[in-house]
Ligand SMILES: Nc1ncnc2c1ncn2[C@@H]1O[C@H](COP(=O)(O)OP(=O)(O)OP(=O)(O)O)[C@@H](O)[C@H]1O
């Protein structure tokens with residue numbers, strides 16, 4: 001029997017008061033371990049779609065099932081618990097907590113999940129080190145540049161090695177060197193079997209990390225390369241990782257040397 005989909009979205013609409021429909025009859029099925037690039041013009045519903053999958057927002061109609069769970073039916077507390085256990089999210093505008101230091105922002109998901117503090121600290125140090133922002137661990141996010149904040153947001157999202165990673169323009173604020181590091185990290189995450197939903201205008205990121213591209217227009221799927229692009233070992237290998245990046249689910253906290261020096 002085939003594995004149930006990681007994500008099954010059926011005919012969702014989303015209408016905000018006094019606004020045009022943000023989503024207008026969108027359906028999408030994502031297999032476990034699949035890596036999708038979501039593209040489309042500004043306002044086409046990309047961020048709204050990620051919010052629905054994360055249970056941060058509810059559709060007006062339709063259903064959203066993640067890992068067999070109807071997230072559109074969860075109350076706020078249950079949705080938060082669900083996210084904590086299974087989802088990592090890199091927000092378009094980072095959403096770091098300004099009152100916590102960088103290190104505490106990154107540690108927070110692990111603390112909420114009950115990870116032993118030494119293990120959490122080792123992983124946080126590793127991620128922040130790999131992403132070149134370890135020296136900012138004691139700083140507050142307000143003191144960081146946009147690119148530094150984005151790297152902290154990436155580290156936070158990967159803390160708990162989520163089965164599903166939702167990333168909204170994860171390289172949008174980064175220079176080419178930092179973008180390449182994040183690309184390698186996300187590729188390693190996906191190569192390790194985690195499902196990846198990646199909103200991106202970064203063609204290099206989409207090309208190297210996604211085996212399928214879904215284009216949104218006016219709140220619905222305008223194009224889907226599903227079936228026309230083979231996903232195989234070569235595709236994964238083309239993500240440009242040697243598998244030693246720190247993003248994977250398996251192995252120890254210290255997953256070997258970083259693939260890109262900082
Ligand atoms: N909370 C909200 N209240 C009212 N309208 C909203 C809200 N959130 C999103 N929208 C509207 O829904 C539409 C889709 O927004 P969304 O943020 O999903 O677009 P996007 O594809 O992520 O765009 P971008 O590429 O600019 O980030 C837009 O027209 C937006 O104004």
Ligand SMILES: [Mg+2]
Nearest residue numbers: 046047048092
């Ligand atoms: Mg957006």
